[in-house]
Amino acid sequence: xxxxxxxxxxxxxxxxxxxxxxxxxxxxxxxxxxxxxxxxxxxxxxxxxxxxxxxxxxxxxxxxxxxxxxxxxxxxxxxxxxxxxxxxxxxxxxxxxxxxxxxxxxxxxxxxxxxxxxxxxxxxxxxxxxxxxxxxxxxxxxxxxxxxxxxxxxxxxxxxxxxxxxxxxxxxxxxxxxxxxxxxxxxxxxxxxxxxxxxxxxxxxxxxxxxxxxxxxxxxxxxxxxxxxxxxxxxxxxxxxxxxxxxxxxxxxxxxxxxxxxxxxxxxxxxxxxxxxxxxxxxxxxxxxxxxxxxxxxxxxxxxxxxxxxxxxxxxxxxxxxxxxxxxxxxxxxxxxxxxxxxxxxxxxxxxxxxxxxxxxxxxxxxxxxxxxxxxxxxxxxxxxxxxxxxxxxxxxxxxxxxxxxxxxxxxxxxxxxxxxxxxxxxxxxxxxxx
Numbered sequence: 001x002x003x004x005x006x007x008x009x010x011x012x013x014x015x016x017x018x019x020x021x022x023x024x025x026x027x028x029x030x031x032x033x034x035x036x037x038x039x040x041x042x043x044x045x046x047x048x049x050x051x052x053x054x055x056x057x058x059x060x061x062x063x064x065x066x067x068x069x070x071x072x073x074x075x076x077x078x079x080x081x082x083x084x085x086x087x088x089x090x091x092x093x094x095x096x097x098x099x100x101x102x103x104x105x106x107x108x109x110x111x112x113x114x115x116x117x118x119x120x121x122x123x124x125x126x127x128x129x130x131x132x133x134x135x136x137x138x139x140x141x142x143x144x145x146x147x148x149x150x151x152x153x154x155x156x157x158x159x160x161x162x163x164x165x166x167x168x169x170x171x172x173x174x175x176x177x178x179x180x181x182x183x184x185x186x187x188x189x190x191x192x193x194x195x196x197x198x199x200x201x202x203x204x205x206x207x208x209x210x211x212x213x214x215x216x217x218x219x220x221x222x223x224x225x226x227x228x229x230x231x232x233x234x235x236x237x238x239x240x241x242x243x244x245x246x247x248x249x250x251x252x253x254x255x256x257x258x259x260x261x262x263x264x265x266x267x268x269x270x271x272x273x274x275x276x277x278x279x280x281x282x283x284x285x286x287x288x289x290x291x292x293x294x295x296x297x298x299x300x301x302x303x304x305x306x307x308x309x310x311x312x313x314x315x316x317x318x319x320x321x322x323x324x325x326x327x328x329x330x331x332x333x334x335x336x337x338x339x340x341x342x343x344x345x346x347x348x349x350x351x352x353x354x355x356x357x358x359x360x361x362x363x364x365x366x367x368x369x370x371x372x373x374x375x376x377x378x379x380x381x382x383x384x385x386x387x388x389x390x391x392x393x394x395x396x397x398x399x400x401x402x403x404x405x406x407x408x409x410x411x412x413x414x415x416x417x418x419x420x421x422x423x424x425x426x427x428x429x430x431x432x433x434x435x
Contacts, residue, residue, distance in 0.1 A: 020034070167186075
């Protein structure tokens with residue numbers, strides 16, 4: 001059969017290659033990763049390195065992607081001889097050199113039949129028809145983390161890990177439920193990271209690094225304490241993820257049932273009001289549409305401490321249309337997280353002369369929705385993925401968030417799937433190496 005020049009690697013193949021081949025892993029695991037990649041992408045080992053060289057020479061990738069590919073190229077180069085020595089079934093190829101697990105090799109350009117041999121030509125036109133795709137008796141299941149099966153598996157794995165430290169199994173780790181403090185009986189606070197015992201609020205840590213404060217929407221009787229948390233901790237930003245419709249509904253429900261008055265979600269962030277020692281006011285700065293679909297308004301929120309005679313003014317982002325228990329697009333989530341991190345970093349610089357600046361537990365963004373776990377956990381996880389090392393897998397980010405607050409952080413499978421998609425797009429590992 002006539003040789004066919006290898007084509008460049010596609011963007012999806014590059015992403016898959018980087019997921020499988022990790023330069024810091026042991027040689028045995030690296031080789032295993034290459035074999036897995038070959039099986040899943042149906043690329044013959046003999047053309048893998050040439051394809052990589054073509055992609056690098058084109059120079060159309062970002063500098064970070066090119067550096068990653070250079071590392072992968074160096075890794076692949078070590079295994080050229082070993083790959084050649086592999087048995088056909090080990091490298092995902094049939095005896096003819098084509099992939100057996102899913103049919104013809106992708107070395108043949110799409111919609112183009114293989115070049116016929118002289119013998120085939122003598123047989124006539126019928127030999128020009130490409131052979132029927134061969135099926136492996138043990139087909140390799142593709143690792144595609146946005147697929148339903150893989151997403152379900154990851155979600156269930158995280159749920160099982162979290163059960164071990166849930167309030168049901170480890171009640172001593174959590175503050176006990178009180179009607180005055182908690183909106184929901186099952187949304188409790190870890191004692192170790194609680195910010196204020198009068199509030200349902202925790203510092204969220206990934207590893208040892210605090211990244212944000214997550215809290216529930218304050219009850220009417222908690223607003224003074226809530227504003228005090230913002231002021232005393234020198235918050236770098238307030239992000240509210242509850243929609244105006246959601247807020248309004250709690251107020252309408254209380255009109256028909258006065259016993260629900262303490263359950264309402266007050267517009268404490270929009271009205272100029274005095275709450276105990278704190279006076280709050282806000283000024284709208286801009287309207288932002290993340291990925292054209294997620295609408296938010298950015299405000300400057302001023303909190304005046306009457307006792308100290310001091311005022312802090314922090315950025316506030318109110319997201320208008322992220323519904324409770326629902327997910328949004330990965331693109332919108334990424335843009336929202338970027339905005340939160342950018343505004344927060346700018347505000348932190350303004351605190352550089354403050355005593356709070358050098359305290360790692362302070363000068364953090366404060367994020368809340370209604371319960372402070374689903375939408376809040378999803379946003380904080382995306383913030384962690386954008387601001388922390390890619391060596392930290394999504395598994396650790398979510399489990400550390402849950403150990404910081406409770407097992408409901410990233411509450412629904414839809415929200416988990418959103419993070420899985422974002423994780424895959426950013427070429428971050430899902431699991432720790434021990435898994």
